[in-house]
Amino acid sequence: MTPKMTPMYESWDAARGAEIIAEHSRMEGATLPILHALQEAFGYVPEDALPMIASTLNLSRAEVYGVFTFYHDFRAKKAGRHVLKLCRAEACQAAGGDALAARAEAKLGIAMGNTTSDERVTLEPIYCLGLCATAPSAMIDGRLVGRLDEARIDALVSEAQR
Amino acid sequence: MSVRLFVPCDAGALAVGADEVAHALHKAALERKVELEIVRNGSRGLYWLEPLVELETAQGRFGFGPVTADDAPSLLDAIIDDKSHKLSLGLTEEIPWLKRQTRLTFARCGIIDPLSLDDYRAHGGYKGLTRALTLSPDAVIAEVTTSGLRGRGGAGFPTGVKWKTVSQTAADRKYVICNADEGDSGTFADRMLMEGDPFVLIEGMTICGIAVGATKGYIYTRSEYPHAIATMAKAIDIARQAGLLGDKIAGSNYTFELEVRTGAGAYVCGEETALMESLEGKRGIVRAKPPLPAHHGLFGKPTVVNNLLSFAAIPFILDEGAKAYADFGMGRSRGTMPIQIAGNVKFGGLFETAFGITLGDLVDDIGGGTFTGRPVRAVQVGGPLGAYFPRALFDTPFDYEAFAAKEGLIGHGGIVVFDDTVDMSKQARFAMEFCAIESCGKCTPCRIGSTRGAETIDKIRRGERVSENIALVEDLCGTMKLGSLCALGGFTPYPVLSALKHFREDFGPQQPRLQAAE
Numbered sequence: 225m226t227p228k229m230t231p232m233y234e235s236w237d238a239a240r241g242a243e244i245i246a247e248h249s250r251m252e253g254a255t256l257p258i259l260h261a262l263q264e265a266f267g268y269v270p271e272d273a274l275p276m277i278a279s280t281l282n283l284s285r286a287e288v289y290g291v292f293t294f295y296h297d298f299r300a301k302k303a304g305r306h307v308l309k310l311c312r313a314e315a316c317q318a319a320g321g322d323a324l325a326a327r328a329e330a331k332l333g334i335a336m337g338n339t340t341s342d343e344r345v346t347l348e349p350i351y352c353l354g355l356c357a358t359a360p361s362a363m364i365d366g367r368l369v370g371r372l373d374e375a376r377i378d379a380l381v382s383e384a385q386r
Numbered sequence: 387m388s389v390r391l392f393v394p395c396d397a398g399a400l401a402v403g404a405d406e407v408a409h410a411l412h413k414a415a416l417e418r419k420v421e422l423e424i425v426r427n428g429s430r431g432l433y434w435l436e437p438l439v440e441l442e443t444a445q446g447r448f449g450f451g452p453v454t455a456d457d458a459p460s461l462l463d464a465i466i467d468d469k470s471h472k473l474s475l476g477l478t479e480e481i482p483w484l485k486r487q488t489r490l491t492f493a494r495c496g497i498i499d500p501l502s503l504d505d506y507r508a509h510g511g512y513k514g515l516t517r518a519l520t521l522s523p524d525a526v527i528a529e530v531t532t533s534g535l536r537g538r539g540g541a542g543f544p545t546g547v548k549w550k551t552v553s554q555t556a557a558d559r560k561y562v563i564c565n566a567d568e569g570d571s572g573t574f575a576d577r578m579l580m581e582g583d584p585f586v587l588i589e590g591m592t593i594c595g596i597a598v599g600a601t602k603g604y605i606y607t608r609s610e611y612p613h614a615i616a617t618m619a620k621a622i623d624i625a626r627q628a629g630l631l632g633d634k635i636a637g638s639n640y641t642f643e644l645e646v647r648t649g650a651g652a653y654v655c656g657e658e659t660a661l662m663e664s665l666e667g668k669r670g671i672v673r674a675k676p677p678l679p680a681h682h683g684l685f686g687k688p689t690v691v692n693n694l695l696s697f698a699a700i701p702f703i704l705d706e707g708a709k710a711y712a713d714f715g716m717g718r719s720r721g722t723m724p725i726q727i728a729g730n731v732k733f734g735g736l737f738e739t740a741f742g743i744t745l746g747d748l749v750d751d752i753g754g755g756t757f758t759g760r761p762v763r764a765v766q767v768g769g770p771l772g773a774y775f776p777r778a779l780f781d782t783p784f785d786y787e788a789f790a791a792k793e794g795l796i797g798h799g800g801i802v803v804f805d806d807t808v809d810m811s812k813q814a815r816f817a818m819e820f821c822a823i824e825s826c827g828k829c830t831p832c833r834i835g836s837t838r839g840a841e842t843i844d845k846i847r848r849g850e851r852v853s854e855n856i857a858l859v860e861d862l863c864g865t866m867k868l869g870s871l872c873a874l875g876g877f878t879p880y881p882v883l884s885a886l887k888h889f890r891e892d893f894g895p896q897q898p899r900l901q902a903a904e
Contacts, residue, residue, distance in 0.1 A: 252665075253665050253666040253667035253668075253685075256650060260648060281667070287668075291668060294652065294669035295650030295652050296652060297649075297650035298650060313571030313572075314571040314729065314802045315728040315802045318802050318803060319757075320730075351569065351571065351653060353610050354568060354577040355398050355401050356573070356574055356726065356729065356734070357398065357574065357734030357735045358398050358401055358402055358433050359734075361401055366612060368401035369401055370398065371401075371402055
């Protein structure tokens with residue numbers, strides 16, 4: 225049931241990008257599905273893909289760029305090898321999530337929203353995983369972890385650093 | 387011997403090790419040469435007991451929990467030898483927390499295999515659609531109107547009225563949208579239902595499509611919910627193959643297609659007009675209303691946009707009749723509400739009950755107070771845009787109007803519990819900060835007001851001209867409330883003003899304080 229653990233991404237290739245865009249171009253309101261599919265394949269949305277989407281969907285480059293930058297999910301460059309997302313919303317705050325987030329930042333030596341200099345770990349805030357009754361919670365490369373405490377957050381950080 | 391166990395595949399159970407437990411049980415069974423079948427059900431919603439493993443017996447299901455992978459061998463031994471186990475909970479249905487509930491919408495969640503259409507049917511599934519197909523579309527809408535069902539996303543607009551408007555608007559194409567963009571912290575009912583009983587949503591949306599004359603439906607949900615998306619997509623395929631989606635639904639002349647669409651981490655897309663913009667492939671910018679989505683919605687066509695919980699209530703209403711649903715509840719809040727109790731709480735989970743239960747009962751009695759054992763100081767009801775309630779207001783009944791009268795809202799039914807270590811000026815600041823992060827930017831009160839609000843609360847927390855700055859925040863909240871285009875800017879003042887009103891002592895120079903959960 226658990227989605228892919230350590231995602232293996234393809235490197236950017238315009239022909240492959242065009243293929244992915246074409247695959248989804250007939251959907252109603254295809255922009256988001258295309259951006260998701262590109263990011264799933266390459267780990268980010270390569271800048272070169274944006275004008276390709278625009279011409280396929282008969283939109284302006286500015287419109288596609290506007291959509292791409294509006295949504296928090298889409299990345300302009302690759303994330304670290306592992307992505308650790310910590311839920312920072314109210315239910316996790318109530319359960320001590322702020323202190324655990326600070327602990328993860330200190331252990332990794334980076335602030336939320338950044339990648340370690342060795343490009344191993346990207347640490348990101350997430351606003352609600354819907355695991356509010358087993359808070360605080362986190363997601364590491366698509367795997368969910370609930371009932372975080374100091375020991376568990378330390379284990380997650382070490383796992384991400386591997 | 388052969389053993390049949392249930393181990394949830396709900397994301398909340400997976401997050402605390404349900405897959406590891408299932409794996410360990412299989413391994414233990416192999417070693418003991420026991421024939422073991424494990425059904426991956428949804429969650430019962432008793433999250434402090436997850437992973438909750440259940441054993442099928444002639445008397446009913448016996449529960450064990452919370453089970454870890456290390457418990458698997460001893461648990462299986464106890465089952466084989468018919469002995470008691472330290473994690474035994476007795477018959478699951480007899481657990482008071484579950485027994486006290488009125489489960490209409492969540493009747494099957496945690497009981498059936500989510501992707502078994504046979505299971506769904508055996509537990510009353512598709513009876514609502516069968517009855518709807520014997521009625522005229524107008525009669526279906528009348529049934530929904532009579533049930534008193536109101537929008538479960540928080541606004542509380544009568545669902546039947548919305549459907550009637552769409553049905554009466556002529557167009558070559560109409561849409562049905564399920565708003566499953568459940569972004570409020572403290573809420574997880576949509577996720578649970580998509581993972582635990584996806585067919586109930588498909589059935590509810592299909593009935594809506596037939597009633598209003600729409601042929602295409604979208605379920606817009608969150609990228610933060612990968613398991614729900616996967617289960618929902620599989621369920622749609624299964625329904626299509628069984629002739630329950632597509633052309634000639636269940637042998638009728640109706641057509642209805644359904645598709646899951648994934649958001650991309652924008653909270654504002656839970657607002658219905660921003661959601662439609664996003665579905666159209668645009669930035670999630672809020673539209674001015676009117677025109678209403680019912681007249682001019684997705685791609686300019688008449689569109690029903692309902693919350694997932696609204697659609698999920700429909701099969702029961704059509705099957706059992708409007709009166710059976712309306713018999714539950716109080717005042718103008720009819721039926722049941724799946725309430726989600728979360729945060730720093732001992733017994734957190736999903737509690738579906740008739741409207742009218744008091745906040746205090748939910749927090750102290752059902753929730754059991756905080757898991758840190760410290761006193762409850764505040765609860766936030768209705769997500770990041772909901773008000774903070776102090777103990778003094780715990781007699782408020784869970785009802786749309788009663789909460790509005792106390793300057794709050796029930797929203798999507800989420801309750802987040804905080805103990806006495808909470809710093810309420812920090813929470814008020816977070817409300818403004820969250821609004822600043824998530825604002826779509828279209829209207830000034832929300833876009834700029836939220837940033838200025840956070841800055842001004844920072845000044846208060848530093849002790850700078852405290853009373854003047856509090857007055858400024860209150861004035862700003864008035865502007866945001868009245869001048870914002872949608873609920874994001876318009877409701878952000880709820881948590882801020884309630885924190886100021888009920889917890890004024892927290893607004894001023896900051897003292898060192900205890901950390902939560904220490």
